[in-house]
Amino acid sequence: MITKRIIPCLDVKDGRVVKGVNFENLGDVASPVDMARIYTDSGADELVFYDITASAEGRKLFTEILTETASNVFIPLTVGGGINSVADFDRVLKCGADKVSVNSGAIRNPGIITEAAKLYGDQCVVLSCDIKRVGGEFRVFARGGRDDTGMEAIEWIKRCVGMGAGEVVVNSIDTDGVKGGFDIEMLDAVCKAVSVPVIASGGAGCIDDFIELFRKVPTIDAGLAASIFHFGEVSIEDLKNRMAEEGIPVRR
């Protein structure tokens, strides 16, 4: 049986890991390469690297960090941030990424999903989606949660999966950084709408939040978090032990 995945997410800016609280007040944490090693040893099932720099120098620095991480870490690496073309897919895959997540790039040009899926396979293309409730519906936000696209999120996700996205990361802006638990309602709605793996992001504050996630949304595939792992508030080892006790399939 396939296990539920626990995924630490590293937001990388200028070669350092940062974590935004509601996407603001970015604070410096540590070297992504060191953190990736620590997480791999502590049982992380996968790592996600988001490049949150916009500058060319930042991008180059990110590529170097990615290359160094992939040289030392032997679990799956998903890379996102600044992916706007097939050339961007190619660039990060060459540095050791296994999957590439596309967010604003797909909003600007949905065709990138089909194009990349044809070249690299559906399983390589991860749709990442920042979602916020607006006027009673789930709305897709672009540019790191800054711009309301006006698009209804469930329809958008279904469309992207139809075009070839092999996995979906759902980040609830409403719960992100608040540490009050995952957005169960939103995640359940997405899981019911698509048949590809769905990764929950935004809101985890403690071990119980993960247990609640896997209990209340049994079809969710993975839980992703950043700061609670980075600051040691939740250890991956403790989390996985607890999941096993609760009868949730987990790799240890």
Added chain:
Amino acid sequence: MIAIIDYGVGNLFSLKSSLREIGAEAVVTADEKVIAGCDRIILPGVGAFEDAARKLRESGMADVVKKEAAGGKPIMGICLGMQLMFDKGYEYGEHEGLGLIHGNVRPISDVIPEGYKIPHIGWNLLKFRKESPLFKYIEEGDYVYFVHSYYAADCDDAVLSVTEYGAELTAAAANGSVYGCQFHPEKSGKVGMKILKAFVEL
């Protein structure tokens, strides 16, 4: 020395790093002479069957791999590289594979029940079907990392191990010195390193 075949399909970086981690020397190459001088070959692969099969043919690497396989050199295909070892692939049409292991690559949606997600992405456990030197350092029930929407079918005689995902899917297969792993040993942490180590020692 291990030749990692370079035919313009990603994933070479991780593989090279993981081989270095276990102390194996590897070279990423598309040079027939270099490949002939290596004692092992790995055919990686990330992507779509049609595109990869075409690149393998157009680069001349398809013929090289077939020739080396006929000579009995240990060869391992990983993920799409494994799928390319088979006769035919049915991903966006029907496409010729290398035909080094008999069988066909089919959508997992053909065999798994409703409610199972596709792709099959994540850590799943190995069930052994045959003894193999490839497994000498690992145990049944060890977890490895899968990412795929297609699987090797019609190849019962070649199956070394399977994984359970609503149905039994081929996880590893072999025909003589030609091996294939559907999962990614280079992404399967310590278990994966042990499988690569076993391949290096074949």
